[in-house]
Amino acid sequence: MGEDAETLSELTSLKWQNTTKQLITKIMPRKDIYHDTVKHALTKDGWTITHDQFSFKLGKKVLFADLGAERVISAEKKLRQIIVEVKSFIGRSQVNDLENALGQYILYRQGLNEANINRELYLAVTQSTFKNVFQIPLGGILLKNNIIQLMVFDEAKEVIVQWLPN
Numbered sequence: 001m002g003e004d005a006e007t008l009s010e011l012t013s014l015k016w017q018n019t020t021k022q023l024i025t026k027i028m029p030r031k032d033i034y035h036d037t038v039k040h041a042l043t044k045d046g047w048t049i050t051h052d053q054f055s056f057k058l059g060k061k062v063l064f065a066d067l068g069a070e071r072v073i074s075a076e077k078k079l080r081q082i083i084v085e086v087k088s089f090i091g092r093s094q095v096n097d098l099e100n101a102l103g104q105y106i107l108y109r110q111g112l113n114e115a116n117i118n119r120e121l122y123l124a125v126t127q128s129t130f131k132n133v134f135q136i137p138l139g140g141i142l143l144k145n146n147i148i149q150l151m152v153f154d155e156a157k158e159v160i161v162q163w164l165p166n
Contacts, residue, residue, distance in 0.1 A: 034086050038066070041160045042084070045160045046071050047069040047071045052067060053066065054066070056111060057115065063108060066085050082119055082122055083112070083119045085124065094133050098138065108121055122163070127154055130162070134150060143164055149163075150162070
């Protein structure tokens with residue numbers, strides 16, 4: 001009888017752990033196809049990844065940005081902390097992709113401000129997305145008016161090529 005109780009307890013524990021994993025999987029959004037690429041690029045650039053899925057609450061809702069990172073700025077000996085949201089822009093319409101990315105970016109920016117989280121927010125995009133979306137008037141206006149901050153990366157070399165604004 002003792003062994004049966006132990007086995008039942010173990011099964012209950014495993015079932016609970018499995019249910020918890022399933023819930024977390026359902027709650028957390030899927031990672032963008034360039035998630036790991038950007039993570040490697042940040043690390044190569046001297047950043048320490050602090051969060052692989054940066055979560056924060058806004059009221060009763062939990063929001064998930066892709067990455068949290070930090071590094072010490074040597075000249076100032078000051079800790080710089082950022083949050084990076086990775087976007088692939090591989091949908092049928094780059095306009096639709098931009099609308100969705102911008103909406104998410106603004107929601108996160110406002111949510112971080114409301115939650116008093118003092119980290120800079122960046123949208124990470126490939127060089128080709130930067131060229132095709134943000135170097136034309138459609139996306140360029142967002143940079144010109146300081147609506148959005150970008151981290152442009154080379155997906156093949158897994159390196160950061162540009163931060164905007166500089």
